[in-house]
Amino acid sequence: MRPLPSSVMSSIPETVRILGSLLVILLLFALTAVLVQVDMSPEPFFSITMASVWFINSFCAVLQGSLFGQLGTMPSMYSTLFLSGQGLAGIFAALAMLMSMASGVDAQTSALGYFITPCVGILMSIVCYLSLPHLKFARYYLAKKPSKAQGQELETKAELLKSDEKNGIPNSPQKAALTLDLDPEKETEMEPEEPQKPGKPPVFIVFQKIWLTALCLALVFTVTLSVFPAITAMVTSSTSPGKWSHFFSPICCFLLFNVMDCLGRSLTSYFLWPHKDSRLLPLLVCLRAPFVPLFMLCHVPERSRLPILFPQDAYFITFMLLFAVSNGYLVSLTMCLAPRQVLPHEREVAGTLMTFFLALGLSCGASLSFLFKALL
Numbered sequence: 001m002r003p004l005p006s007s008v009m010s011s012i013p014e015t016v017r018i019l020g021s022l023l024v025i026l027l028l029f030a031l032t033a034v035l036v037q038v039d040m041s042p043e044p045f046f047s048i049t050m051a052s053v054w055f056i057n058s059f060c061a062v063l064q065g066s067l068f069g070q071l072g073t074m075p076s077m078y079s080t081l082f083l084s085g086q087g088l089a090g091i092f093a094a095l096a097m098l099m100s101m102a103s104g105v106d107a108q109t110s111a112l113g114y115f116i117t118p119c120v121g122i123l124m125s126i127v128c129y130l131s132l133p134h135l136k137f138a139r140y141y142l143a144k145k146p147s148k149a150q151g152q153e154l155e156t157k158a159e160l161l162k163s164d165e166k167n168g169i170p171n172s173p174q175k176a177a178l179t180l181d182l183d184p185e186k187e188t189e190m191e192p193e194e195p196q197k198p199g200k201p202p203v204f205i206v207f208q209k210i211w212l213t214a215l216c217l218a219l220v221f222t223v224t225l226s227v228f229p230a231i232t233a234m235v236t237s238s239t240s241p242g243k244w245s246h247f248f249s250p251i252c253c254f255l256l257f258n259v260m261d262c263l264g265r266s267l268t269s270y271f272l273w274p275h276k277d278s279r280l281l282p283l284l285v286c287l288r289a290p291f292v293p294l295f296m297l298c299h300v301p302e303r304s305r306l307p308i309l310f311p312q313d314a315y316f317i318t319f320m321l322l323f324a325v326s327n328g329y330l331v332s333l334t335m336c337l338a339p340r341q342v343l344p345h346e347r348e349v350a351g352t353l354m355t356f357f358l359a360l361g362l363s364c365g366a367s368l369s370f371l372f373k374a375l376l
Helices: 006-011 014-036 042-071 076-103 107-134 136-142 148-166 173-182 203-227 243-267 280-286 291-296 313-340 344-375
Strands: none
Touching: 014 042, 014 107, 042 076, 042 313, 042 344, 076 107, 076 243, 076 313, 107 136, 203 280, 203 291, 203 313, 203 344, 243 313, 280 313, 291 313, 291 344, 313 344
16 A cells, blocks of 8 residues: 655654554454444445455555654664564464364354454554653654754765765774764764754655665565465365365465564564675565465466476475565565665655555565466
8 A cells, every 4th residue: 555645744743643543443443343243245344344454554554654764763673573563463363263263163253353353452552652652762762853954964974974985085083973973873962952843855865775675675575475375375285184184274374474474574683684785685585586486386276277396285384484484584674774775864754665665565466466376
């Protein structure tokens, strides 16, 4: 879903954007949970649910862009924790599916449980966000948001650094002093100034700095969504029918993917490789493309064109392990590198752009999944 333009984002206070999005999403999930208990025909229920999903995704885009902008003021490890939390959400959904299948409850009860669970989670998120200003740690970092004037000063210092390098002065005292000023993790004591109204940089200028990282993020999700879950959910166990065959897809497809995806997202807490200026990142992203034919050649009985080259369950599980870990790691890596490629006052716009490319990758991958499914 396309995030709000920078001008709209800057005109709405950050707290209003975050809390407002959470409240609207909560109300939409609560409405859907109520409709589950209402006796109505499938067509109107489906139409209302699809409209609700559209609005939920729209406000999720606003929420994610605002949160990534806020996370830009904090150390990079908190961006990794934020992304790991998104991975945990997928694990909860997979576990809910397994418990629903194991309990044998009817479809209406299962649906009610699915829609009530996010309501509880959103309520907890609202309470946690409201308590955030009462934490000294949060107040310290959130108060450090640079103004537009400070951002222009940093731009000038960055140009001076580049000029020094061109003139063959890589280790000059001036550069050392300027580097300290440019490092967002270093703190310097400043004289009190009159508060200045933060400004938003042009979107195109920020895009020029992060376009490669944003494109890599879109490609990661394009490859992932093109086969997961449209193709991977069709893979069945090659063993004889039984309990393992019944739970094969929920465990080896959904639960395994989300667990390894969460693990991959957490790896960026320990190291970030490749670095922000490395050209290896696009190469690693492109190396995930072979997963598409590999999954299409697994044990999918309902096919008419392609052969089955990997019938054993071990092949599918191995592919899924590598596929999920690489997805989580590259998503977290690109989202952590983007704020490092821009100046502090540009980070919120960068977060909004990355959210847009994330949604673009999801859309492209979902569209390609129909084509790949037809090729089976």
